[in-house]
Amino acid sequence: MTPAEIRVEILDILSEIAPDEDLSDLKDEQSFRDQIELDSMDFLDIVMELRKRHRIQIPEEDYGQLASMASTVGYLEPKMVTM
Amino acid sequence: MSGLAAGIRLAHYDQKVCILEKHWTIGGLNSFYRSGGRNYDVGLHAVTNFTPPGTKKGPLARLLRQLRFKWEDFELSPQVGSAIAFPGVRLGFTNDIELLKSEVAREFPKQVDAFERLLDQLADYDDLNQDNFGGSARQFLSDTISDPLLIEMLLCPLMWYGNAREDDMDYGQFCIMFRSIFLEGFARPFKGVRLILKHLVRRYRALGGELKLRSGVERIVTEGDRAVGVVLESGEELQAKRVLSSAGIIETQRLCDDLTEQTPDRAGQLTFIESISVLDRQPKDLGFGETIVFFNDSPKFTWRAPAGELCDTRTGVICSPNNYLYPSEVGNLEDGVIRLTTIADFQRWSELNDSDYARQKLWWYDRSVAAAVRFIPDFRSHVIDTDVFTPKTIRRFTSHDNGAVYGAPEKVLDGSTHLKNLFLCGTDQGFVGIIGAIVSGISMANMHCLREP
Numbered sequence: 001m002t003p004a005e006i007r008v009e010i011l012d013i014l015s016e017i018a019p020d021e022d023l024s025d026l027k028d029e030q031s032f033r034d035q036i037e038l039d040s041m042d043f044l045d046i047v048m049e050l051r052k053r054h055r056i057q058i059p060e061e062d063y064g065q066l067a068s069m070a071s072t073v074g075y076l077e078p079k080m081v082t083m
Numbered sequence: 084m085s086g087l088a089a090g091i092r093l094a095h096y097d098q099k100v101c102i103l104e105k106h107w108t109i110g111g112l113n114s115f116y117r118s119g120g121r122n123y124d125v126g127l128h129a130v131t132n133f134t135p136p137g138t139k140k141g142p143l144a145r146l147l148r149q150l151r152f153k154w155e156d157f158e159l160s161p162q163v164g165s166a167i168a169f170p171g172v173r174l175g176f177t178n179d180i181e182l183l184k185s186e187v188a189r190e191f192p193k194q195v196d197a198f199e200r201l202l203d204q205l206a207d208y209d210d211l212n213q214d215n216f217g218g219s220a221r222q223f224l225s226d227t228i229s230d231p232l233l234i235e236m237l238l239c240p241l242m243w244y245g246n247a248r249e250d251d252m253d254y255g256q257f258c259i260m261f262r263s264i265f266l267e268g269f270a271r272p273f274k275g276v277r278l279i280l281k282h283l284v285r286r287y288r289a290l291g292g293e294l295k296l297r298s299g300v301e302r303i304v305t306e307g308d309r310a311v312g313v314v315l316e317s318g319e320e321l322q323a324k325r326v327l328s329s330a331g332i333i334e335t336q337r338l339c340d341d342l343t344e345q346t347p348d349r350a351g352q353l354t355f356i357e358s359i360s361v362l363d364r365q366p367k368d369l370g371f372g373e374t375i376v377f378f379n380d381s382p383k384f385t386w387r388a389p390a391g392e393l394c395d396t397r398t399g400v401i402c403s404p405n406n407y408l409y410p411s412e413v414g415n416l417e418d419g420v421i422r423l424t425t426i427a428d429f430q431r432w433s434e435l436n437d438s439d440y441a442r443q444k445l446w447w448y449d450r451s452v453a454a455a456v457r458f459i460p461d462f463r464s465h466v467i468d469t470d471v472f473t474p475k476t477i478r479r480f481t482s483h484d485n486g487a488v489y490g491a492p493e494k495v496l497d498g499s500t501h502l503k504n505l506f507l508c509g510t511d512q513g514f515v516g517i518i519g520a521i522v523s524g525i526s527m528a529n530m531h532c533l534r535e536p
Contacts, residue, residue, distance in 0.1 A: 016151070017148060018139075018148060019148075019153075020137055020139060021139075037139035037140060037144075039145065039211065040211060041145060041148075041149055041211075041525070041526070041529055042148065042149075044529055044533065044534070045149070048096050048533060051096070052095075052096055052097060060534065
C-alpha cells in the first residue's frame with residue numbers, strides 16, 4: 001500500500017469508529033484528538049481494526065505513534081508496503 | 084446485558100465467544116415478561132444517560148460507537164419530566180439541567196452558588212479513570228452545600244438508581260449517577276427494554292457469537308491460577324481461554340472450584356419490591372403527568388434495608404412508562420401503567436411460606452401504593468390489574484445474593500479476580516443500569532480480552 005492508500009484506509013477506519021464525525025477537513029499534522037472526539041476506547045479500536053483488516057500487530061508501547069494522520073501513516077508505511 | 088455487550092465486542096474482533104445464560108430468557112434484571120396478555124419490563128424504569136442524536140461525549144455516545152449502533156437503533160424517547168418530592172418541597176428536573184438549577188434557586192435560594200460549584204466539580208470527573216472513585220459522597224456534598232435538606236434531596240434519586248452501599252455512596256458512583264440522571268437524563272424505547280435486548284442479541288449472533296439459554300454454570304474449572312473452562316448444570320463441559328462473569332463477585336467466587344472456604348459476607352443488602360398497577364386510562368388523565376417521582380416522607384433520607392419489617396415505605400420511586408415523549412406516529416402505550424419501587428428485606432421475604440408470601444404481596448402492594456399517593460394523585464380507583472415482584476423474584480432473575488439489585492457494596496473496578504483470566508463484568512464491576520451494564524461489558528472486553536492477541 002502507498003502512503004495515500006494507507007491514508008484512505010485510516011479514514012475508512014475512523015469513519016467506522018466515529019460515524020458522526022466530519023472527516024473531510026482532517027488535518028494530517030494535527031492530532032486526531034484535537035479534531036475529533038476520540039477517547040481511549042476509540043484509540044483501541046484503530047489498533048483493533050488494523051489487526052482485524054490487515055493482521056497488523058501494534059504493541060501497546062507504539063500506540064503513541066497513532067496520534068495524528070501523518071504519524072500513523074509514517075508508522076504503518078513499512079508494515080503495509082507489501083500489502 | 085453486560086455479557087452481550089462484551090460478546091459483541093469480542094465477536095466483532097473475530098474471537099470465538101459463547102454466552103451462557105441460566106434462564107430461558109435473556110437480560111438478567113433488565114428483562115421482560117408477558118402475563119395476562121400484557122407485556123411487562125422487569126427492571127426498566129428508564130434508560131439513563133440520555134443524550135440527543137449527534138452528541139459525541141458521554142456513555143451513550145461511547146457505547147453506540149463501540150458497538151457500531153446508530154443512535155436511532157435504540158429508539159429512545161426522552162422523559163416528560165421528573166421530580167424529587169419531600170414533605171413540603173418538590174424539585175422538578177428534566178433532561179435539561181437548567182430546570183433543576185432554577186428549581187434549586189426557587190426552593191433553596193441561598194444554595195444557588197454552591198450548586199453551581201457542585202456542577203463545576205462534577206464536570207471534571209472522568210469515569211474512565213478509577214483513581215478517584217472512593218471517598219464519601221455525603222462528605223463531598225456537605226463540603227459544598229450547607230443546607231442538609233438539599234443534600235438529602237439530591238442523594239435520593241442517585242441512591243435509588245444505583246447505590247449498592249447503605250447510608251452513604253462512593254464519590255465516584257455519585258459522580259457517575261449525578262451525570263447519568265441530572266446532566267444527561269431519562270429516556271425509554273416505546274417498546275421497552277426488549278427492543279434494546281433484541282438489537283444486542285441480533286448483532287451478537289450476526290457476528291458469529293453463540294448464545295446458550297437455560298445453560299446455568301455449575302462451576303468454573305480452575306488449574307493453578309487460571310480458569311480453564313466451565314461445567315454447566317447439564318453436566319456439559321466447555322473450555323475457554325478467558326472467562327468473563329456477570330454473576331457478581333461473591334457469586335462468581337462461589338462457582339470457582341479452587342475456593343473451598345466461604346468468603347466473608349460481603350453481599351449487598353439493598354433490594355426492592357416493585358408493583359405494577361395497570362390503569363383504566365392514561366396516568367396523565369388522572370393528573371399524573373410526570374415520568375418519575377422519587378419521594379421521601381421526612382427531611383432525612385434513609386437508604387438501608389428495613390429494620391424489622393418486610394418493606395420500608397417511607398421512600399419510594401413512582402414511574403409511568405406512559406409519560407415519555409414518544410413520537411406522535413406511535414402514540415402512547417395502550418395501557419396506563421404506574422410502577423412503584425419500595426425498599427424490602429430479602430431475608431424476611433425469603434422465609435415466608437407460600438400462602439404468607441402471596442398474602443404479604445397483596446398487603447405490601449396496598450401499603451406501598453398508599454405511601455406513594457401522598458405524593459401523586461390517588462390512582463387506586465382506576466386500577467384494573469396488578470403485579471408485584473419481590474426480592475425473591477430479583478434473586479431468581481439475577482442470582483445475586485440477597486436479591487441485591489445493585490450487587491455488592493465493594494466494586495471491583497478493574498474486574499480482576501483471584502484468577503488471571505477470570506474477570507467480572509456487570510453490576511459488581513461498578514456500572515449499573517442498562518447503559519452501565521453495556522459500558523461495563525465493553526470496557527472489560529477491551530481491557531482484558533482485546534489488548535493482547
